[in-house]
Amino acid sequence: MMIKLDAIRECLEGVVPGIMATAAPDGTPNVAYLSQIQFVDGDHVALSYQFFNKTRQNILSNPRAMLTVTNPATAAQYRLTLEFLRTETSGPLFESMKAKLAGIASHTGMSGIFKLLGADVFRVVHIHQVPGASLPPPPKQRNLMASLRHSSERLSACQDLDRLLNETLACLDELFGIRHTMVLMIDAPGERLYTVASRGYEASGIGSEIPLGKGVIGVAAREKTPIRIGHMNAEYAYSRAIRENAQHSGWADALETEIPLPGLPESRSQMAVPIVFAQKLLGVLYVESPQDLRFTYDDEDALVTLALQLGLAIHLLQSAAEACEEAPMPDMSGPPAFGAPLVIRHFAENDSVFLGDDYLIKGVAGSIFWTLFRDFVDKKRSEFTNRELRLDTRIRLPDVSDNLEARLILLSRRLVERNAGIRLEKTGRGRFRLSVGRPVVLVDEAG
Template sequence: MTPLRLPAIRNCLEGIVPSVIATADAGGTPNVSLISQVQYVDPEHVALSYQFFNKTRRNLLATKRASVAVVDPDTNAQYRLTLEYLETQTSGPLFEAMRAKLAGIASHSGMQGVFRLLGSDVFRVQRIEPIPSATMPQPISLNLLSAARRICERIAVCDELGGLFDALLAGLQQHFGIEHSMVMMLDRTTDRLYTVASRGYPFSGIGSEVGMGEGVIGVAALQGVPIRIGRMASEYSYGTAVRDAALAAGFDWGCNTAIPYPGLKAPQSQIAMPILHGGRTMGVLFAESPEPNQFGYDEEDALSLVAGQLSVLIALLQQEEASEKAPPLVLPAEVTGREIRIRYYRADNTVFVGHEYLIKGVAGAILWKIAREHDESGRVEFTNRELRLDPALRLPEYAENLEARLVLLQRRLCERNAGINVEKCGRGRFRFLVEGRLVLEER
C-alpha cells in the first residue's frame, strides 16, 4: 500500500475542526491541548500557529517533538501526525497566510481579542497514521484540474486585455461556480491596486482601489502569496481596511473621488491570488462567496494555475502592443454637439467630466494628455508607445500595466456615459472619440 502522504489529507488542515497537539517536556511529562490551525506547507511540512507562550510552546522548544491528531471536516477521517519542530517564522508569506486564516478562525470562534499569531512553527512530518473512525463519503466536488484547463484554454485565445479579464471572470463562473470575482492591477507609482474587471456585483466598481497590505487583496499583493479566509474576519474585510487606512492618512472618508468597492457586504469566504510576473506582483485575482469555507487548498492550487497563465497572457499582450508602431493620425475633429467639460487637477491627476468624478492617477493623466492633444490638433489616434515615452506622464520606465490603465480608463468612460470613448484600433493603438465639443479646464 502506498504510504499516506500529506497532500492527500489536506482537507484536515483547514482549521474547521480543531486539531489535538501532544507535546512533552524534557522529563517526559506530556501536555495536550486543542490547536486551531495546522497549515499545509508542502508535501513534507506543516506549520502550527504559535499564539501564546504556553506549556506547548515551551515543550516544543525543549524537545522539538509533537504528535498531532487531525480530523477531516467532511468525512470525519482522522489521522495522527508525528512531527519534528524545525523553525519559527514571524514574517513572510507563510506567516501572513496563516495570520489571515487565524483571524478568520478567531472571528468565527469569538476569540478576536485572544487569538493572535505570534509565529508560524514549521515542522517536518515524519509519519502519518490513520486513526479508525466512523467516516462519511467524500462530498462530490468539482473537477478543479479540468476547470483550470478549460479556463486556460478560453483565455489563451484573447487578443486584448479587457476581453482577457472578462473571459477569465466568465470562466470562473462557468467552470468553478465562482459567482463573485474581480481582477485588480497594481499601480507601482502609488502602490495601490485598482479594479479593472469585476463580475457578479450590483455595480462594477471599476477604478475602485485598495492599498498594498490592506485586507485580503492587499496582503496577497504585498506578500505575493495566496491569502484565503474561510470565515470572514472583520480585520481583513475590505471596508474596514480601507476605512482604517483612510482615517489614518487623515482622509475624509466618503470623499467624492472614492469609487465604491463592489465587494459583497457580508462575505464569508474569500481568496486573493497574486498575479506574479518575474516574481513580482502585477495584480490580484480575487473571488468571494457569502458561504463559509468555499476555497480550500485544492481551489487555491487550481486558481494558482489560472493566475499563472493569466500573468503570462497579460505580459504577452502588453509586450506585443509595445512593438507595433503607428503614425499619429489626424482626422477632422468633431466639434458639434453637446459641451463636454473636462476638469483636471494637476496635484493628483484627478479628472472630472461635467460635475462627476471620473478617474485619477496615471489613467487621469493619460486622459488629460490625449484630450489636450485632441483639442489642440484634432488628433484622434494615439499609440501606447508615445504614452510610455511621454515624460509629462511620468510613467515608470517599464510601465508594465499601461495597457491595464487604458482598460480602466476605457471602462470608466463607458460606465459614466461621459460622451468620450477610448477604443482600441489595433495593437498598441487607440482612438479618442468625442461625442461633442470639449471644454478643458486645468486647476
C-alpha cells in the same frame, strides 16, 4: 502504503480542531486543541503560536510532538509525528496564517484573544491512519483539473488584454462556479492596486483602489502569496482597507474621489491570489463567496495556477503589443459636437480628473486622460498610439514595462460608466481614437 501529507489536506481546514500532544523534558504529557494547522508543502505543516502556554514550552525543550487531525467529511483520523524546526514571525507564511486565524477568531467570537505571534514550522516525520470506522468520501461538486484545462484553452485564445480579463472572470463563473470575482492591477509608484475588471456585483467598482498591505487583497499583493479566509472577518473587511489618506488641493478638497470597491456585504469566504510574472507582481485575482469555507486547498491550487497563466498571458500580450504597434491613422474630422459644453477639470497634484462635478479618475490614468484632451483641443488630434503615450514625458509612466494597456482599459471602462459622451475606441493594434460627442472646456485647476 505511505500516506502523503498533500493527500489529507482537507483535515487541515480547521473544521474539526486538531489535537496536539507534547511532553516536558521529564516526560510529563500535555494535550491541547489547536486553532490552526497550515499545509506548507508535502513534508511540512505550520501551527499557530498564540500563547506562551505549556505546549509552547514543551516543544522548545523537546521538539517532538504528535498531532491528530480528522477528515470532516469521512471522520477518518490521522496521527502525524512531528519535529519542530523554527518559528516565523513575518513573511508570506506568517501573513497567510495571520489572515486565516483572524477569520477563525471572528467566527468564534475570539477576535480580541486570538492574535498570531508566530508560525511554528514542523517537519512531518510520519503519518499513520488511526484504526476505526469512517464514511465514504462525498462526490466532488466539480472536476477542478477539467475546469482549469478548459479555462487555459479559452485564455490562450485571447489576443488583447481587455478580452483576457473578461474571459478570466467568465471562466471562474462558468467553469469554477465562483460568481463574485475581480482583477486588480498594481500601481507600483502609488503602492496601491486599482480594479480593472469585476463580475457578479451590482456596481463594477472599476477604478477603485486598495493600498498594498491592507485587507486580504493588499496583503496577498505585498507578500506575493495567496491569502484564503473561510469565515467572515472584520479585521480584513473592505471598510478597513479601501481609503487611502491622500491630500487634494484647491477645488478638489470638496469633492469625493473614492470609487467604492465592489464586494459582498456579507462575504464569508475570501481568497486573493497574486498575479506574477518572473517574480514581478502584476496584480491580484480576488474571489469571494457568501458561503463559509467555500474555497479549499484544491481551489487555491487551481486559482494559483490560473493566475500564473494570467500573468504570463499579460506579459506576452504587452510584449506583442509593443513590438507590433501600428502607426496612427490620419485624423479624420468627425461630426460637429453639439450640446452643453462639458467642463473637464484637472488637478495636477494627483492628476485627478472631474467631468463637471463628477469624479472620473486619478493617477497615471488621469494623466493619460488630460494629455489626450490637451492634444485634442490644442492640436485637433483624435488618433493616438500606445507607443507615443509611453514616450510622452507629460504622462510620466513609472517605467518602460508599466502596463499601459491596463490603464487604458480602466479609463475606457470608467468613461463608459460615466456616460458623458466620451469614448476610447480601439482602431488597431496599439492604436485608438478619442471620440468626443459634445463640446469640452478644459480647466487646469493648478494653472
